[in-house]
Amino acid sequence: MARSSQKRTERGAAAMLLGPFMVLFVATLVVPIGYAVYLSLFTERSSGLGFGGTETLFAGLGNYLHALSDPAFRDGFWVIVGYLVGYVPVMVGGALLLALLLDSTLARAKRFFQLTLYLPHAVPGLIAAIIWLYLYTPGLSPVVSAMRDSGLSWNFLSSDHALSSVVNIAVWEWIGYNVVIFYAALQAIPREVIEAASVDGAGELRTALSIKLPMIRAAVVMTVMFTIIGALQLFTEPVILNGANPAVSATWTPNMYAYDAAFRKSDYGLAAAASILLALAAAALSFVVTRVSQRRTA
Amino acid sequence: MRIRMRATARLTAALAALSLAAACGGTSGGAAQNGPTEITFWSWTKGSAEVVDAFNAAHTDVKVKFEQIPAGPSGGYTKFSTALKAGNAPDVMNIEYPVLPDYVSQGNLVDLTQRVADVRDRFPEQIRSLYELGGKTWALPMDITPMAFYYRKDFFDANGIAVPTTWDEYRAAAAKVKQVDPKARIGTLFTDEPQFLAAFAWQAGGKWFDTSGGAWNVSLDDPATRKVADYWQGLVDDDLVNVPVGPAWNASVKAGETVGYVGASWGAQVVLRANQPEQAGKWAAAPVPHWGTPAGGMFGGSTFAVSANSKKVDASVKFIRWMTTDEKAVTTRIGVAKSTMYPAATDLVPAAAKSFDPAFFGGQNVYDVFAESAKTVKPGWTWGPGMLSTFSTLKDGLGQLTSGRKLSDSITAANRSTVDELRKRGLNVGS
Numbered sequence: 001m002a003r004s005s006q007k008r009t010e011r012g013a014a015a016m017l018l019g020p021f022m023v024l025f026v027a028t029l030v031v032p033i034g035y036a037v038y039l040s041l042f043t044e045r046s047s048g049l050g051f052g053g054t055e056t057l058f059a060g061l062g063n064y065l066h067a068l069s070d071p072a073f074r075d076g077f078w079v080i081v082g083y084l085v086g087y088v089p090v091m092v093g094g095a096l097l098l099a100l101l102l103d104s105t106l107a108r109a110k111r112f113f114q115l116t117l118y119l120p121h122a123v124p125g126l127i128a129a130i131i132w133l134y135l136y137t138p139g140l141s142p143v144v145s146a147m148r149d150s151g152l153s154w155n156f157l158s159s160d161h162a163l164s165s166v167v168n169i170a171v172w173e174w175i176g177y178n179v180v181i182f183y184a185a186l187q188a189i190p191r192e193v194i195e196a197a198s199v200d201g202a203g204e205l206r207t208a209l210s211i212k213l214p215m216i217r218a219a220v221v222m223t224v225m226f227t228i229i230g231a232l233q234l235f236t237e238p239v240i241l242n243g244a245n246p247a248v249s250a251t252w253t254p255n256m257y258a259y260d261a262a263f264r265k266s267d268y269g270l271a272a273a274a275s276i277l278l279a280l281a282a283a284a285l286s287f288v289v290t291r292v293s294q295r296r297t298a
Numbered sequence: 299m300r301i302r303m304r305a306t307a308r309l310t311a312a313l314a315a316l317s318l319a320a321a322c323g324g325t326s327g328g329a330a331q332n333g334p335t336e337i338t339f340w341s342w343t344k345g346s347a348e349v350v351d352a353f354n355a356a357h358t359d360v361k362v363k364f365e366q367i368p369a370g371p372s373g374g375y376t377k378f379s380t381a382l383k384a385g386n387a388p389d390v391m392n393i394e395y396p397v398l399p400d401y402v403s404q405g406n407l408v409d410l411t412q413r414v415a416d417v418r419d420r421f422p423e424q425i426r427s428l429y430e431l432g433g434k435t436w437a438l439p440m441d442i443t444p445m446a447f448y449y450r451k452d453f454f455d456a457n458g459i460a461v462p463t464t465w466d467e468y469r470a471a472a473a474k475v476k477q478v479d480p481k482a483r484i485g486t487l488f489t490d491e492p493q494f495l496a497a498f499a500w501q502a503g504g505k506w507f508d509t510s511g512g513a514w515n516v517s518l519d520d521p522a523t524r525k526v527a528d529y530w531q532g533l534v535d536d537d538l539v540n541v542p543v544g545p546a547w548n549a550s551v552k553a554g555e556t557v558g559y560v561g562a563s564w565g566a567q568v569v570l571r572a573n574q575p576e577q578a579g580k581w582a583a584a585p586v587p588h589w590g591t592p593a594g595g596m597f598g599g600s601t602f603a604v605s606a607n608s609k610k611v612d613a614s615v616k617f618i619r620w621m622t623t624d625e626k627a628v629t630t631r632i633g634v635a636k637s638t639m640y641p642a643a644t645d646l647v648p649a650a651a652k653s654f655d656p657a658f659f660g661g662q663n664v665y666d667v668f669a670e671s672a673k674t675v676k677p678g679w680t681w682g683p684g685m686l687s688t689f690s691t692l693k694d695g696l697g698q699l700t701s702g703r704k705l706s707d708s709i710t711a712a713n714r715s716t717v718d719e720l721r722k723r724g725l726n727v728g729s
Contacts (some may be wrong), residue, residue, distance in 0.1 A: 043722065044404075047726075048512065049432060049512065049514065049683075050402075051402055051434070054405055066722075129645045137545055138546060140549050157543075159697065159698055245490065245543045250694055251694075264688045265684070268380060268676070
């Protein structure tokens with residue numbers, strides 16, 4: 001009798017504490033996703049010259065087929081692939097290198113470097129993109145003038161170099177964040193293992209490569225997965241570059257395609273379908289990454 | 299212990315419920331029936347806030363609540379779209395001529411034909427096709443946007459360069475500018491502003507859209523547009539005009555590397571006077587170069603329309619009529635707010651010219667140039683029902699200009715994508 005009423009109280013307390021979160025979760029995540037699925041099933045048709053307004057028709061999977069058959073949408077995914085190929089190795093590799101350097105016995109002023117490496121991440125993505133846009137613009141940027149004076153002519157904002165320019169901004173923003181994650185993972189390695197390695201005669205480099213790296217594998221896999229999911233949603237930086245310089249097209253990434261469909265073509269059904277397809281792609285990719293890493297550790 | 303926990307739990311629940319209720323409480327109450335009717339107005343055109351203040355000071359029955367939004371293509375139209383979809387769009391909206399057919403075809407505007415029939419004749423006939431669509435009036439025009447050639451008078455005079463009157467003379471002047479100062483250029487091909495191409499095509503006699511035969515006939519690549527595209531391609535290929543974008547363009551004007559700007563009437567303030575105050579007194583305006591006979595197109599230009607969401611149509615129409623036909627509106631916009639818009643209502647032009655401060659242009663009243671250009675605007679131009687999408691495709695193509703993509707190819711691609719887009723919306727599209 002006493003135990004069941006205590007259980008009831010515990011369940012009541014749990015519901016009370018989880019309540020606000022569940023309400024917000026449903027309201028801000030589940031309901032909009034449901035609405036997006038609903039929107040994606042309909043389309044608006046005009047007739048004649050169009051001055052009589054539109055009518056809403058059920059389109060079934062029509063919007064999805066239209067998005068998949070649109071070369072602009074598919075090219076967006078290729079841009080993401082190119083972006084990942086450039087971004088993931090540079091960022092993960094760079095973050096690992098910096099974290100290992102911070103963790104090594106040779107490091108000085110660790111707190112200072114941790115803070116300064118993390119600072120770029122504290123800058124909101126939009127502001128960072130605008131700052132970098134000015135740094136890329138000839139006539140405004142001291143960097144570009146210095147490069148021109150020393151003979152290098154690299155147009156950051158041409159359509160050939162747009163991808164590397166965007167990767168650069170993203171690396172600047174996120175490397176500090178991942179350094180902090182890797183550094184924390186490195187701190188979790190038991191000191192006895194490191195001491196045993198040094199007793200056995202392993203140098204810093206050997207310890208880093210053969211002992212520390214394998215032991216933080218889980219953190220690295222998690223970072224790679226989050227990086228891929230984040231990369232699929234690439235939007236802020238290309239939109240800022242597109243606004244100032246049309247070398248980045250209006251549908252450069254899948255997210256921009258959805259934005260363009262909604263707000264320039266007024267085609268909310270297509271935008272919703274493109275967004276759902278993007279979410280499915282992200283889910284599929286993260287599934288693959290988790291499976292591959294599990295098989296490795298198993 | 300257990301009783302205290304239950305009380306705490308109940309308190310937490312009550313607080314949570316209260317905060318939720320407060321959040322959902324809603325903000326908009328019903329309009330006070332005794333006080334003035336309040337309407338909302340969103341705009342980005344220069345001088346809107348001052349004009350709203352002037353209206354509110356002069357009227358007791360209608361009060362306008364103004365909200366400044368980003369310029370249309372930079373996010374203003376997105377704001378309108380989302381608000382219309384959500385059902386809480388402002389009563390009065392600022393919509394530019396190219397985008398008006400799009401809003402009409404989405405069913406977002408109120409038909410104003412009966413309500414504004416008496417002021418119809420105050421606006422020139424050649425622009426009526428821009429806001430009278432399908433036999434109905436959907437908006438009232440705020441301004442006409444004749445083109446002008448703004449140039450650095452000090453540079454031209456010092457180097458003995460004649461001000462061009464035709465496009466051939468413009469090309470010759472461009473070569474002379476480059477010869478005199480290798481870093482300077484007479485003008486710019488704006489790769490982020492496809493509306494310029496439309497304005498030039500309009501001037502050359504092109505017709506991108508027409509609705510004869512009950513169908514949309516799309517011809518972005520008609521001969522007149524091709525002539526314009528080839529001309530500008532030639533200027534770009536021979537490095538006679540530059541192609542900087544956005545902040546880089548402003549920097550080049552400040553550095554004296556761009557000494558001319560072919561722009562619209564509103565550009566005098568928004569593009570030149572606002573960004574280059576230190577160059578006051580050095581600029582002058584001349585009629586835009588033409589192809590042999592004076593002719594003009596329009597670049598931009600705003601109208602005011604009432605959204606379909608609005609529950610206060612009469613008050614909104616009253617406000618729109620005041621803004622477009624009352625002299626106080628024009629003198630406030632130009633005299634107080636320093637706009638250089640050229641009013642659409644013909645009888646308001648003298649008041650506009652008088653309110654203009656000519657100091658930036660060395661004492662020249664640029665409204666004389668605007669008036670001359672406004673008379674030559676070619677009638678009969680129609681905008682298509684999906685210009686935001688068409689401009690976006692054109693802009694993407696123009697962005698590849700520096701990588702070698704020809705202007706004419708971008709225009710052909712935009713033509714194809716526009717036809718596909720209109721067909722997909724279910725509209726009648728002529729072959």
